[in-house]
Amino acid sequence: MxxxxxxxxxxxxxxxxxxxxxxxxxxxxxxxxxxxxxxxxxxxxxxxxxxxxxxxxxxxxxxxxxxxxxxxxxxxxxxxxxxxxxxxxxxxxxxxxxxxEEEFMHFPDDRLRLIFTCCHPALNREAQVALTLRTLGGLTTTEIARAFLLSEPTLAQRLVRAKRKIQEARIPYEVPGPERLDERLAAVQTVIYLIFNEGYTASSGDGLIREGLCAEAIRLGRVLCELLPDDAENFGLLALMLLQNSRSVARVADGALVTLEEQDRSLWDRAAIAEGLTLLERILRPRQPGPYQVQAMVAALHAQARTSEETDWAQIAELYEILFRYNASPVIALNHAAAVAMSAGPEEGLRRMDDLAASLDQYYLFHAARADLFRRLGRRPEAIEAYQRAAALVTNPVEREFLRGRMRKMECESVQDGDERDYPVTLSR
Amino acid sequence: MRYMMLIYTRESEGGPSPEEGARIKTAHRVVIEETARKGILLAAEPLSPTSTATTVRVQNHKPLITDGPFAETKEQLAGYYILDCENLDEAIEWAARIPTACKGSAGCIEIRPMPGLPRDD
Structure with a gap:
């Protein structure tokens, strides 16, 4: 039974x-x-x-x-x-x-229509995420509500509203035509990556990793590759998620965050890394570049480094520069600056970060990254102040604990320890 | 499904420049002609600017009359289309072609489905 x-x-x-x-x-x-x-x-x-x-x-x-x-x-x-x-x-x-009334296998696969309808731009982002998970994912309403820290009635309400809009505004149940496909596919990819990130670093709540959501996002990424195998970015997204997720076990120890540098690399999921790398190799040949592929390449460089010292930061900096051309966001500029700091020295990184202060002052990783560079330069008061700012802005309790720990260490330790090598927080997830 | 496309503009003193005004007129004419040819145009009309608006609100069974639109907003209702479209995607396509700078500078189009009068049953 x-x-x-x-x-x-x-x-x-x-x-x-x-x-x-x-x-x-x-x-x-x-x-x-x-x-x-x-x-x-x-x-x-x-x-x-x-x-x-x-x-x-x-x-x-x-x-x-x-x-x-x-x-x-x-x-x-x-x-x-x-x-x-x-x-x-x-x-x-x-x-x-x-x-x-044919057999199941004779039904055409309608999931592609479904995924485009669920991620239709006329629905708000929360509705897109909820609807995609509810219909295409294998999670129950209870599981989705728990993962997003929503009450079940709130989630149910969200789903009801979205479905009503689909019906009443007549959002079509079809794959968009070629003139709209790229733009609409980008929205689908965004939703899937959002689900992954929500699982990877939950923005609130106790657990750092919500494995269910990551697994679900990867599953959806596979479905998308299966349904639209001609789009290289679908594979880029899948590779990115696999490579990032390969570190999930090593990222947390006893409920505390472990930076990329300190992670026990033998805990990384080798099968996931191999699959991610194979996917990347396959799509890089047809040369149809895109931002997910570039991000996946960054993740691949981390995955391929046997020790943290082996990390090819110069190439990572280059990749962030390419990424910036796709999306001129200050967050990407911050990642670029952090990679530059690792390859060309902390002063150069800090100089670049100074230019970003106006747009990123409310972003915790900006202060965390600066704190880390100050620390490595032995500039303790500035490091402590930046850690404080970062800890005040962060929402994830595990990350906050990590930042506070670093700050306490700074306050207690002597200046000589300041040259201990470490990677900027921006890149250490 | 019938959709109403509400045209929101940014009203400004004097409105758009004559050249801009002529461009807007042409763009409207093209949309009107094309949708009419396809048989999906149900209505399209401009509204006078909000300086001509009067708002009526019934309070204690008496109409309270105030000058101007009911709310001060950044963008103001300037006109509408009613089109009979297959679905929201078609409506979005047409909406993207309707100019919105008719009373000054560009605003946006709000698309609202028209479900029809409720039936008594």
Whole structure:
């Protein structure tokens, strides 16, 4: 019995995105599709113990959900005829319902439509994230709410509003045409990377790593590569997430942050690194560059350095310069300055950071990076002050503890220790 | 689905320059002609500037009349289109082509679906 439950659960995790995508296309409604899928899974828990588990459980669920949709459609239509015709949400879908009732594997893969609809720019970012995770991801509403520190009613409300907007403003359920594809794909990539980052360094809450979200973002990244294999940036994004996530185990020890330099590199996930590097190699040949690929290359340089001293900071600085050309943001300039500090010396890094003070004064990593360079130059009062600023601005408690620890160390230790080599916080995640 | 496209402009003394004004007029004409040809144009009209606006608010069953728009905003309603589009993406495409600087400098277009009057049933 529990076996059936866990089997249904794994079918849900693995296949619900694909199942729901088909059902939404057929029914023209997120709600009806969800309801039908829910009913089908419930039916599975009754039927499978009695009649045995079908050879293709996902197909069984889809076909059953499909039938439920047809039944619901018939009920609605009878109802409508009786009530002297109320305009039905999606008229055109009615014909699709009565037609084919094929096996799951013959259904076209509708996940691409679904992902573009969920990440439509007419929805706000929170709604995009929630909807993508809820429909394409294998997480339950409870899990998503917990990961984003929201109450379940708040998340449910967000989802209801988003679905209502899709329905009422008629956000299309289709893959955008070639003239819009790049721009809309960028929005999808942003949502996936946002989910990853939320998991990688939660902006609030106790745990530093929310592995569930990282795993989910990587899974979505894989889906995107599978569905749009011609876009090199999809692979760049996947490689970036794999390479960053390969360090997740080494990043935290006893609840405290461990900098890149201090990490035990034997804990890094070699399989993830190998996969990330292979992906990068494959896409760099066709030469269709983009910002995710550049970031992945930075992550690759870290991953390839056997010791922290081996890190090729000069090349990392160059990559940040390229990245800055894609996106002239002061945060990227800060990362560039930090890499320059590692290759050309802390003074040069500080000089570049001074130029960024106006735009980054409220950004904790700006002060953390400066603090670190002051520390390495033995300029203790300035280091302590910068650590203070950083600790006051940071929201993640684990990171705050790390900064405070560094500050206390500065206050206690003698100046001679100031030349201890270390990497700027900006690059140490 | 019918969508109303609300044109928000930044009103300024004297409005746009004559050349700019002529460009805006042409751009409107192109959108109006194209949408009419496709049979999706339901309405399009400019509004007089907010200096001509009167706001009526009923308080204690009596209309309270005030001069000007109901709220001071950075951008002011200047006109509208009603287009019958397949979906929001089509509406966005048209909206991107509607000029918004008619009363001074460029503002934005707000797209709102028009669900129709609620039925009693």
């Amino acid at each position: 529990t076996d059936i439950h866990s089997l249904a659960e794994s079918v849900f995790r693995e296949e619900s995105g694909r199942i729901i995508a088909s059902l939404i296309r057929i029914s023209g409604s997120f709600d009806r599709a969800e309801e039908a899928m829910q009913e089908a899974f419930t039916a599975a828990l009754v039927s499978w113990p009695k009649h045995g588990v079908p050879a293709n459980p996902a197909a069984w669920v889809t076909t059953t959900a499909h039938r439920k949709l047809i039944d619901a459609g018939r009920r609605d239509r009878t109802c409508r005829e009786k009530q002297n015709s109320v305009r039905y949400e999606i008229e055109s879908s009615a014909s699709a319902l009565t037609e084919s």
